[in-house]
Amino acid sequence: MQDRAAQLQTFVVTAQQMRAIESRVFAAGMPVAALMEKVAGQVARRIQVLYPQPATRRVGVLVGPGHNGGDGLVVARELLFRGYEVRLWQPIAKLKDLTAQHARYVQSLGASVSDRPESLDGVDLIVDGLFGFGLERPIDGDLAAAIAHLNALPCPVVSIDLPSGLHTDTGEALGTAICADRTLCLGLWKLGLLQDRALAFVGETELVDFDLPLADIAAVLSESPGLRRITPEVALSGLPLVRQPSTHKYRQGHVLLVCGSRQYLGAMLLTALGARATGVGMVSMAVPESAKPWLVSRLPEVVAYGCPETESGAIAQLPSLDLAKFQAIACGPGLTLDAAGVMRTLLESDRPLVLDADGLNLLAQIDPIATLRSRSAPTVLTPHTGEFQRLFPETGWDRENRPQAAQAAAQATGATILLKGARTAIASPQGPVWINPESTPALARGGSGDVLTGLIGGLMAQGLAKGIAPEASVRSAAWWHAQAACRAAQERTVLGVDPVTLTEALIPTLRDWAAIARPPM
Structure with a gap:
């Protein structure tokens, strides 16, 4: 207790x-x-x-x-x-x-x-x-x-x-x-x-x-339903920190990342680094065919699926994949708006889905509320303010009251909404709105959100395999992401926290907090 x-x-x-x-x-x-x-x-x-x-x-x-x-x-x-x-x-x-x-x-x-x-x-x-x-x-x-x-x-x-x-x-x-x-x-x-x-x-x-x-x-x-602050105790309770001695990779979740394009190679790398840090059992990625050798040379542990490309270098369609083998799919960073067909495929699937960046921008073009309410699986949206306005332009919600706006969007769509900001608000269709009470302006850099997408995807894949609710994984990911940035900013100032540095701070941050929460006997 x-x-x-x-x-x-x-x-x-x-x-x-x-x-x-x-x-x-x-x-x-x-x-x-x-x-x-x-x-x-x-x-x-x-x-x-x-x-x-x-x-x-x-x-x-x-x-x-x-x-x-x-x-x-x-x-x-x-x-x-x-x-x-x-x-x-x-x-x-x-x-x-x-x-x-x-x-x-x-x-x-x-x-x-x-x-x-x-x-x-x-x-x-x-x-x-x-x-x-x-x-x-x-x-x-x-x-x-x-x-x-x-x-x-x-x-x-x-x-x-x-x-x-x-x-x-x-x-x-x-x-x-x-x-x-x-x-x-x-x-x-x-x-x-x-x-x-x-x-x-x-x-x-x-x-x-x-x-x-x-x-x-x-x-x-x-x-x-009320409002709650994310505390270290709350965040750590949503992390799969304990494993059975006899476990194996397929019991630790399998996440599929659908991201990247010829124009935005870095986005898919940052998303993968975020997912890898969660300890998820398997990371698979659907990427443009031309990007596959580049990705595998940097992340050899990733299972990479090369996809047919549009003329612009975006993913034209997914290869023949059994989506049922993935506990969660994260989609959007670096995708570009030319990947509309991929988005339709994923939205029609029965897989838990995390949408960020161009995944959100593509969703905004196809009646987000009706589309999301028709999904049978959990969906997580991670918009910043501009993306939120594109998704829900005519709602009349008070966007200056971020918790209230996130809650209204969650109730309208049936999705879990992570509304980014200095004090990120996380709302699910039922239950309280959770607010992350600590962050740093060091995160105001391109690519930071791609890392968060990978974190959420990796934690959701593990959490769903262990009976952890998606919204708990989202809370934990948001807190962990912010705490890693705060740690890196203390060491390098707010100017020195590029997204790769952020990924390097993730595990040391978790190690230190886990030691505080579970002191040695």
Whole structure:
């Protein structure tokens, strides 16, 4: 059974869900004031660890009118008791009763207070307690100008729960927002922190657990499929890391990769390298006939099938193959739009199918929703934003809300959708949307997606042979791909992570994470 900390890291909530959970806690008898003391006390202790004296001496606290402002004031009080100099910036005069009580006491302890943002010039740290979750109205006028002034200060900023000004669910800056260096999210992860457009504001993020009862969380989140974060524990559970001593290659999955053209030879190589890294028992490839010698000279373990070519060097048709012997087929990288006949053959097959790149672009030409709903086998789509728009141009889905868009596409098509981005969202027709919470801009290079296609194909082929659901393999592949890129970027900077380097980081990354998850006896 997962421990509490591991479970909490997977939960993601909307503002409405968080209100419902807190309402249950308060209805059960937890005093608001006691909860504020507990939460803000933990935040204060964490700030002291992250920003100790004497390097951090002068602290500015942004005080809003509600309970987020009250949290900030309790933090201010605790820092005062421990020798920090505290300056309060309170731009809104009227405070909620509990927040006003804390404000009076903090000022009695010697904290200065001002409604001018210039009063924080020269501080070593800013603690943002201006607005918490649930903000709906845009910030404008003098308050927006004040936030612009604060964002220009050279000191680090720690936001309590969310950077003030961010929409809790969409991650959109409502007019403007605080640019935090670190966000201490309270209780449960808020969806807005995991949206691509929030990343310019949130900085490093971490969760502050203040003991919300798991029963209350489960009662609220069970009402909808919900949202989840991919954690190392979740990702590793979908990887076929254990093998029986007596196994053989045909029990470890057989994947067929259909990719490449005379113009895009590298795409098929990168896809194969991704599949090979998964340890799948057999990798077969359908490639243009002219590319077969080149491929085999670089990957001799691959079973290569040379295919008839179009005049442009694309695969014209598949050779006579028994597709039933493959547990999964991955198709698309480097294929070009001249391979339409190949796509029709694969879509009409009963094999689990992963579509990427030109596989998606070809699908977009033939009514994707109707085509996918008619398939009897699992299908996985891995679009980036542009490909997603070509696949689903008239749906009206909110593409800026990536988890919501992925879920709508999965429900409409019956496919598993991996919507690429800085925070990749993975949705299946039933169940929650999973968000990969960590990645790196080092992946913004041509060929990185080809590696991911191979990873998904290889893991699906093994997983289906072992009873692992396709969506679990997709989650594991997305997490592994991103973690390998993060590792490579640490060693080589974001400029040095070419796709081949990415493939070379896959196994060391998995080795290290597997050692953490399964320490030696």
